[in-house]
Amino acid sequence: MELESRLSRRVRQIKISATKEMPMIAARVGGCVSLGQGIPSFKTPxxxxxxxxxxxxxxxxxxxxxxxxxxxxxxxxxxxxxxxxxxxxxxxxxxxxxxxxxxxxxxxxxxxxxxxxxxxxxxxxxxxxxxxxxxxxxxxxxxxxxxxxxxxxxxxxxxxxxxxxxxxxxxxxxxxxxxxxxxxxxxxxxxxxxxxxxxxxxxxxxxxxxxxxxxxxxxxxxxxxxxxxxxxxxxxxxxxxxxxxxxxxxxxxxxxxxxxxxxxxxxxxxxxxxxxxxxxxxxxGPQDVFVAMRAELEKRRNLICERLSAMPRMGHVRPRGAFYVMARPDLPQGAVADSRELAIRLIREAHVITIPGGAFGPGGEGHVRLSFGGDEAEINEACDRLAAWTKAL
Ligand SMILES: Cc1ncc(COP(=O)(O)O)c(C=O)c1O
The missing domain is CATH 3.40.640.10 (Type I PLP-dependent aspartate aminotransferase-like (Major domain))
Structure with a gap:
């Protein structure tokens, strides 16, 4: 008998989130910089x-x-x-x-x-x-x-x-x-x-x-x-x-x-x-290391917002917490079908991992979620690639 029909209703109606799926697609492509999953770059103190x-x-x-x-x-x-x-x-x-x-x-x-x-x-x-x-x-x-x-x-x-x-x-x-x-x-x-x-x-x-x-x-x-x-x-x-x-x-x-x-x-x-x-x-234990991490994340927030603002076709609302920003690329009509296709093309063509906004509900469609948990070099490299890709469209 086919496996699917023998599984619980519970498991059949859930799925692995796009946040975990995109890095798996990127691992097959190779050479990607990540603005994907929410992982602060800091190592354990x-x-x-x-x-x-x-x-x-x-x-x-x-x-x-x-x-x-x-x-x-x-x-x-x-x-x-x-x-x-x-x-x-x-x-x-x-x-x-x-x-x-x-x-x-x-x-x-x-x-x-x-x-x-x-x-x-x-x-x-x-x-x-x-x-x-x-x-x-x-x-x-x-x-x-x-x-x-x-x-x-x-x-x-x-x-x-x-x-x-x-x-x-x-x-x-x-x-x-x-x-x-x-x-x-x-x-x-x-x-x-x-x-x-x-x-x-x-x-x-x-x-x-x-x-x-x-x-x-x-x-x-x-x-x-x-x-x-x-x-x-x-x-x-x-x-x-x-x-x-x-x-x-x-x-x-x-x-x-x-x-x-x-x-x-x-x-x-x-x-x-x-x-x-x-x-x-x-x-x-000592808290200064965590205070410094938060300050570093604030610098990264400022950096990513500056970089997105400098891209002529990239709307966003400045985040004031966590380490995510929803970016809304203003792409030519018909360039991509939806945010999932956009995120997959960004992995394959720009070598940047993002999370399709549609994975967060209908209001996220048209966006990709970018994490600024990575360090400044990663954010800059990813933004260079994003800017070049959107410009070339
Ligand atoms: C909103 C939200 N809740 C819960 C979690 C789970 O976090 P934890 O690592 O503590 O399980 C996450 C992780 O990204 C999250 O973003």
Whole structure:
């Protein structure tokens, strides 16, 4: 019997995201510079490497499973971070779980809250894995378009998306893929809607520390009146440049977190212990290296915007957070069918990896997402190639 028909409905309706697919296409082409996947170029800082190496040498527990919800010291440090940065009085033992990246925290939330018939509101353009996770939970994503002119959050669009079946809304802020940092007033209106309708808010704060122009991002995790409906998801990947270590954490009130921990146990048992040690060293060790990384990302943001502005046929909205910009090439009529063809041609002909905007929803069509996680030399080389390719069209 044919394999496809024997697979679960769940797996048949999801796909590997374009963010992972484009680098695979580029690997076959060779010689590409990447503005693709969101990976900060920084290597793991020395003090973090030292802490992990020391623990692996000296502590027999370092290579074994940790407690299922995570190492107590890391849960305490994570709770302290939430208290200090978001005013969230997190109880380390009852309300914080260490997860395999933010991604597994999101999945635990989704599989705990969402089932067949449930709708989840997703501001759009969206982070594709949010939608894949909703589908995995057999829920239905309902898009609430961002305002197209500046990618700001539109509370009216969120209100219009609410139905009696709405179970949750997912908020990625600062926003992937647009780099937008949203107005506190708009976020508060969304929180009000959630409270009025009893909708859970999955607050994906993966990029919380990465904002520019001295403007911090407001987090819904800091709102006391939302706590009974909140799942906060946080990551060590981007702010501490630990993408490969796969460690993050989740916050929810105890009864909800206990349910999420059942999924965590079935899916992962615990986050990798050496990665938890790296996360603890990142949180509790010297912070200057991370402050410098953020400053470097701001310089890269300035550079890529300058380079895009200098290209006569490349529109964009200046990002104020994360490390992405949606670029809108103004190509001759019929030059490419859609953003996917554009991204594939950019790989084959310009040797630049970008992510097709259509992969982030209908509002992303006509764009490619560029990451400025790479260093200045990479950004300059990729922009030289992009400029030459668009000029030659
Ligand atoms: C919006 C968003 N959420 C979650 C994640 C997952 O991050 P992690 O590496 O913590 O699993 C990413 C990664 O790119 C992301 O962009």
């Amino acid at each position: 020395e003090h973090v490497v030292d802490a992990v190496a020391r623990a692996l040498r000296d502590d027999p527990a370092a290579g074994k499973y940790s407690l299922q919800p995570g190492m107590p010291a890391l849960r305490r440090a994570a709770a302290e971070l939430l208290r200090a940065e978001k005013g969230l009085p997190a109880d380390a033992e009852r309300e914080v779980a260490i997860t395999v990246g933010g991604m597994e925290g999101l999945l635990c939330a989704m599989l705990t809250l969402v089932g067949p018939g449930d709708e989840v509101i997703v501001p759009e353009p969206f982070y594709p894995s949010h939608v894949e996770q909703i589908l995995m939970a057999e829920g239905t994503p309902v898009f609430a378009p961002l305002r197209r002119e500046d990618w700001s959050l539109d509370p009216d669009a969120v209100a219009a998306a609410i139905t009696p079946r709405t179970k949750a809304i997912i908020i990625s802020h600062p926003h992937n893929p647009t780099g937008a940092v949203w107005a506190k007033a708009d976020l508060l209106k969304v929180a009000e809607l959630a409270i009025r309708h009893g909708i859970f808010v999955i607050c994906d704060d993966t990029y919380d520390a990465l904002t520019y122009d001295n403007e911090p991002a407001f987090s819904l995790a800091s709102l006391p009146e939302l706590r009974h409906l909140l799942v906060g998801v946080f990551s060590f990947s981007k702010r501490f440049a630990l993408t490969g270590w796969r460690v993050g954490f989740a916050w929810a009130q105890e009864p909800l977190l206990n349910q999420m921990l059942k999924i965590h146990d079935a899916a992962a048992i615990c986050a990798p212990t050496p990665a938890q040690i790296a996360a603890l060293a990142s949180l509790t």
